[in-house]
Amino acid sequence: MSGSSAALQPPADAVKPVRHPDAPAPGELLGAHYEHCFGCGPGQPHGLHLEARAGEGVSLTAEFTVQPAHQGAPGLAHGGVLATALDETLGSLNWLLRTIAVTGRLETDFLRPVPVGTTLYLEAEVTAVAGRKIYCTATGRLGGPGGPLAVRADALFVEVKVDHFVDHGRQEEIQAVMNDPDQIRRTRAFEVNP
Numbered sequence: 348m349s350g351s352s353a354a355l356q357p358p359a360d361a362v363k364p365v366r367h368p369d370a371p372a373p374g375e376l377l378g379a380h381y382e383h384c385f386g387c388g389p390g391q392p393h394g395l396h397l398e399a400r401a402g403e404g405v406s407l408t409a410e411f412t413v414q415p416a417h418q419g420a421p422g423l424a425h426g427g428v429l430a431t432a433l434d435e436t437l438g439s440l441n442w443l444l445r446t447i448a449v450t451g452r453l454e455t456d457f458l459r460p461v462p463v464g465t466t467l468y469l470e471a472e473v474t475a476v477a478g479r480k481i482y483c484t485a486t487g488r489l490g491g492p493g494g495p496l497a498v499r500a501d502a503l504f505v506e507v508k509v510d511h512f513v514d515h516g517r518q519e520e521i522q523a524v525m526n527d528p529d530q531i532r533r534t535r536a537f538e539v540n541p
């Protein structure tokens with residue numbers, strides 16, 4: 348079964364997404380948004396280490412290789428890990444809009460089992476924007492762009508201010524980020540280029 352619920356249907360006043368003029372060029376790696384992110388951070392030993400690359404328009408591709416630490420059933424990826432890969436890929440789209448946003452709703456179809464050792468090839472695009480609401484969709488294929496479709500998702504992201512993280516994140520990590528000039532520079536770029 349597939350398709351998304353009414354909550355993921357863009358409203359009548361939704362518009363097409365607009366790629367930000369300073370978005371990374373098609374083919375460029377986006378890089379991790381946070382060193383300790385479970386989805387993309389290089390500082391997470393058991394994380395997904397997902398790598399996303401800008402595509403045309405407001406789209407991107409990403410890859411992640413399923414490790415033994417990602418198992419649910421023996422030799423197979425855990426469904427929650429696959430949902431994380433989709434969530435991370437969809438979240439990365441916001442770099443192309445230059446918007447900071449968090450997942451409000453994520454609907455996932457698991458179509459085929461994904462064995463350990465598989466490289467999951469993901470494609471995602473923003474389909475519509477309505478105010479703070481960003482509607483997007485993603486697929487994950489086994490082995491490469493022409494591989495069998497294994498997972499897919501539709502999601503709604505909601506734009507937030509940096510305050511969202513400052514107000515809700517544990518102070519220890521927030522302070523560490525605030526002391527990291529690279530992270531602050533990257534975050535500020537989003538604030539001054541709405």
Ligand SMILES: CCCCCCCC/C=C\CCCCCCCC(=O)SCCNC(=O)CCNC(=O)[C@H](O)C(C)(C)COP(=O)(O)OP(=O)(O)OC[C@H]1O[C@@H](n2cnc3c(N)ncnc32)[C@H](O)[C@@H]1OP(=O)(O)O
Pocket residue numbers: 354380386434435438447448449450451452478479480503505507509512513521524525534
């Ligand atoms: C100096 C420090 C620097 C820090 C720098 C950090 C930089 C980081 C950069 C990038 C980070 C990106 C990280 C990506 C990681 C991958 C993505 C994730 O996993 S994110 C984690 C999981 N998600 C959450 O934890 C959200 C928890 N939820 C919330 O916080 C709120 O519920 C939130 C923000 C989503 C909405 O709350 P409201 O109070 O702001 O807004 P309301 O009015 O409730 O919603 C706005 C609109 O959205 C709809 N909406 C909200 N949630 C919905 C839902 N679940 N389903 C359908 N519609 C929903 C509402 O109906 C409303 O629509 P209408 O404007 O009335 O038309």
